[in-house]
Amino acid sequence: MNMNDIEKNGLVLLGCGKMGSAMLKGWLDGGLPPASVWVSDPNPSDWLVGIKGLNLNTDLPSAPAVVLVAVKPQMMADALPTLAAMGNGETLFISVAAGITIATYEELLGSRTPIVRAMPNTPAAVGRGITAIIGNGLATADHAELAEALLSSVGQVVRLDSEDQMGAVTAISGCGPAYTFHLIEAMAAAGTAKGLNPDLALTLARATVAGAGHLAENSEEDPSQLRVNVTSPNGVTQAALEVLMSDSDGFPPLLLRAVEAAINRDRELGE
Numbered sequence: 157m158n159m160n161d162i163e164k165n166g167l168v169l170l171g172c173g174k175m176g177s178a179m180l181k182g183w184l185d186g187g188l189p190p191a192s193v194w195v196s197d198p199n200p201s202d203w204l205v206g207i208k209g210l211n212l213n214t215d216l217p218s219a220p221a222v223v224l225v226a227v228k229p230q231m232m233a234d235a236l237p238t239l240a241a242m243g244n245g246e247t248l249f250i251s252v253a254a255g256i257t258i259a260t261y262e263e264l265l266g267s268r269t270p271i272v273r274a275m276p277n278t279p280a281a282v283g284r285g286i287t288a289i290i291g292n293g294l295a296t297a298d299h300a301e302l303a304e305a306l307l308s309s310v311g312q313v314v315r316l317d318s319e320d321q322m323g324a325v326t327a328i329s330g331c332g333p334a335y336t337f338h339l340i341e342a343m344a345a346a347g348t349a350k351g352l353n354p355d356l357a358l359t360l361a362r363a364t365v366a367g368a369g370h371l372a373e374n375s376e377e378d379p380s381q382l383r384v385n386v387t388s389p390n391g392v393t394q395a396a397l398e399v400l401m402s403d404s405d406g407f408p409p410l411l412l413r414a415v416e417a418a419i420n421r422d423r424e425l426g427e
């Protein structure tokens with residue numbers, strides 16, 4: 157199964173806010189015709205309303221290739237039963253919601269429903285996302301391929317061995333863009349605090365994070381060597397890294413605490 161099946165039988169997107177829009181933008185930019193997509197969202201954005209040919213809040217096809225669920229975890233119990241008639245059939249359900257387990261989808265949609273739980277991230281909007289996926293017992297190799305085809309059109313896809321990994325995945329790559337944007341904000345604020353014009357500080361911070369990310373992704377050297385390459389012995393970077401890399405109050409223990417908080421919240425949302 158591939159994107160042709162989606163083009164032919166349709167994709168229903170339930171919920172099209174920040175994450176749904178990021179993926180939809182990536183799919184449309186990648187050539188998926190708007191006429192193959194049905195979006196159901198009670199508060200569509202101006203961007204959605206403006207997409208010519210898109211099926212927005214109209215009757216849904218009875219057996220689309222894929223239903224992609226992108227409503228908030230808290231809305232799931234209200235939103236999903238409206239699509240229960242598509243459960244227990246050939247339609248593949250893919251959910252990107254944090255926390256909600258495959259067992260919950262099976263309860264809401266029927267235990268014979270093929271389901272893939274996925275965790276994407278918002279760089280999907282520019283084709284640079286990464287999505288982790290895991291299917292239920294009903295999701296065949298064909299279904300997994302279909303999910304992978306859809307999600308790889310907006311970035312990389314990795315397959316998980318176990319649903320138990322999803323909390324940590326969410327905390328790293330699902331939420332990670334927010335940590336990175338905050339790093340840009342914090343670098344810009346520090347530059348401003350040290351006398352730079354705020355616009356200049358933001359330009360420096362944004363380009364540095366983007367350039368370093370690109371280098372980390374494209375270099376044959378691993379991130380620790382790339383860090384060493386910036387760090388002259390007893391130089392300026394070393395002075396900064398002695399603060400940032402402190403085992404007691406540096407970046408590693410702080411990030412670990414943040415990731416643990418995210419994993420705990422992910423677990424709570426699934427309860």
Ligand SMILES: NC(=O)c1ccc[n+]([C@@H]2O[C@H](COP(=O)([O-])OP(=O)(O)OC[C@H]3O[C@@H](n4cnc5c(N)ncnc54)[C@H](O)[C@@H]3O)[C@@H](O)[C@H]2O)c1
Pocket residue numbers: 170171172173174175176196197198199200226227228229231234235252253254275276277278330331
């Ligand atoms: N934003 C991210 O970076 C991100 C990353 C990975 C996963 N997710 C997951 O994606 C899901 C959506 O998150 P978001 O950030 O896009 O939230 P959002 O609030 O921006 O979007 C949710 C959308 O669902 C719509 N909605 C509400 N009730 C509905 C209903 N009954 N039927 C159809 N649509 C309905 C809302 O109008 C809204 O547009 C969440 O489950 C979240 O865990 C988000």
